Amino acid sequence: LIRQRIGVPIELKRVADIDIQRNRGVTLPDGVLTKDTVSLLHDPDIDIIIELIGGIEPARSFILDAIKNRKHVVTANKALLSEHGHDLFRTAVHAGVDLAFEASVCGSIPIIRAVQEGFSADRIKSFLGIFNGTANYILSRMTSEGAAFEEALRDAQKKGFAEADPTLDIEGIDTLHKLCVLLSLAFGKRVHPRHIYTEGISKITPLDIEFSRELGYKIKLLAICRKSGNQVDARVHPTLIPEQHMLSRVEGTFNAVFVETEDAGPAMFYGRGAGMMPTASAVVADVISLARNITKGISQRIPLFSSEAAILQPIRIRPFKEIISRYYMRFSAVDKPGVLSKISGVLGRNHISIHSVVQKGRQTRGGSVPIFMLTHEAREADMQKALAQLDRLSLLRQKTMVIRIEDALPDA
């Protein structure tokens, strides 16, 4: 198949790993499997290096070594790209080699190609992504079965959809890494993950999901990235989105990216974001793409970061406290008169106006009553001030739950 699609065959020359004894169910010709990564990186017969180690080191040093030896690199390493992409790209430009990374964002969904080529004549205004299959599986289970977070997480771990330590997935860090890679491409600018607000899904309860549904919303862990003047509003957090929107239909371990451009309008890309074969499909597609360049004797046909030069400029991320959003709030209130008046007083003094309130009188453990509220648009800074004041009210038994709402999505 590969020979037919390129015109020449691709030879798998060496595979380097720490453990070369373990049976992986794959038979390689003698001499292919090795522990000697350095000689592989320096082998003059090798044109393309595929890095599938993950994490920062030793992946970073290996890739830099490969680039300096004028080898093209394919990687699926979003953590590395989001933190050190700028340096890797600069080094690759200097060495005249290519770096391909389709598998780093949403596995088999060809979103990197879409941004670099499909929308090359267009300007991306925003993208919203469900980038993490583990978190989406957990939220889907909580939604379809009313499961608690811990229960849904255990189920995901049993099915192999979540790691023993699920922190990267459930706390939004994996989503953050992908957001950074895509943001750099979409806007041709440099960004570091530490500048982007990130919140995971571990505090979401079945109560939040149930009440959101009653209001016509689903809760999804979203990467949000939107141009706003000369700034970019970029963040990762659980989000209420209208049930009717296409993104709400993305269930289980699936990923999706909803992109809005100036000319092409809204578009969505949906598919398997992870897993052995979807990732392999994307990695080998990148190898084929590089091989097509090599057989033509060229490299760097597409500028890294999608555009020339702009690579060096950092981007202004809007400070999180300055974002404007509608909010979902859940209060755990003591069942006494005057609670609502106290809460609305705090909100009012912080310029947060209430859109709707529901108190169902249902008792939860500890004798507190849940009160649900949707606000009109408010500033994040005001919300944070209000939350600090609410946390000090003795009438509230727990920290107030806040989830941001995205309901001005195009073509819901």
Next chain:
Amino acid sequence: LIRQRIGVPIELKRVADIDIQRNRGVTLPDGVLTKDTVSLLHDPDIDIIIELIGGIEPARSFILDAIKNRKHVVTANKALLSEHGHDLFRTAVHAGVDLAFEASVCGSIPIIRAVQEGFSADRIKSFLGIFNGTANYILSRMTSEGAAFEEALRDAQKKGFAEADPTLDIEGIDTLHKLCVLLSLAFGKRVHPRHIYTEGISKITPLDIEFSRELGYKIKLLAICRKSGNQVDARVHPTLIPEQHMLSRVEGTFNAVFVETEDAGPAMFYGRGAGMMPTASAVVADVISLARNITKGISQRIPLFSSEAAILQPIRIRPFKEIISRYYMRFSAVDKPGVLSKISGVLGRNHISIHSVVQKGRQTRGGSVPIFMLTHEAREADMQKALAQLDRLSLLRQKTMVIRIEDALPDA
């Protein structure tokens, strides 16, 4: 923007049209607008020709002339590509130039790139597409408002979503053209539209839509293309698809392609399939792609039809009568005893077994009663025999309405 993304500017050298007097709201420098297409096609300063005439002639002759003059071509002409793509591609390969046609299928959705590059390491098993925004708008209106076909069509015409002569859109011909282009790419084979069964949406009634909804289905005009052994099951017709499936959520003038591959799994691409700016975005993206080749001094980096050589082999389309499908049927029956027994007798004799029947007793004009039926899987040949026999029954007042069902879609 273009200069930044390629490294060099693109100059619009000439625009040729029959009518160069009409005000199109665009100002061009003196001497750019011309009626002299031939000198444009022969101008040695011109690298890329963009064909936006549509239809077969003179577009075909112009493109062949451009190719023979060693110019790269960008076209959005699906009618031409589906009928003469093979010849155009052969001529281009021989001349060493590229032919780019992202805008020919689903406008701004980069599905051509996804097939040529994103899934280049994979095998496509099937694709199902909502390829025509006009037909989808009409069906969406009929679904959301219970409008009759004629009413929804008039509304689409008033809004500029349908042409004065809407035949190409509503009879599935535009969808067929796009199916042929994508089929050739996906399977690397040659196909002619005349070999593919095509049926439009003009016979769908609000009754069909209402009853489908009660059963959990939506009616969409689908392009269906599925590998089946050494044949391809390819057809265009109105189709009942499960309401929960992602494709069911594609409303209004939007397009979508649902692709299933061996390794990457199911994927969906969604966006604006037509319109001035989405089409322009796709056309200019193709120009940028060709310019990136030209600046690197290469052409034909990606084999036309996605793979080498295979271009010459025709593909075996499964004869329509051999397809297997479940069916939705609506009978207009005289309200007399024994009707159902007669109908089921005809179906039984033709090996069609009934899954469920609903007769609501509601009278329609002319005193006939609608009877709705879903069948189990049956052969198309058997269904056509049964329909011919049913049409002769005096107990049935109108031709029986039949719509095929697709409910074994992956990851609904």
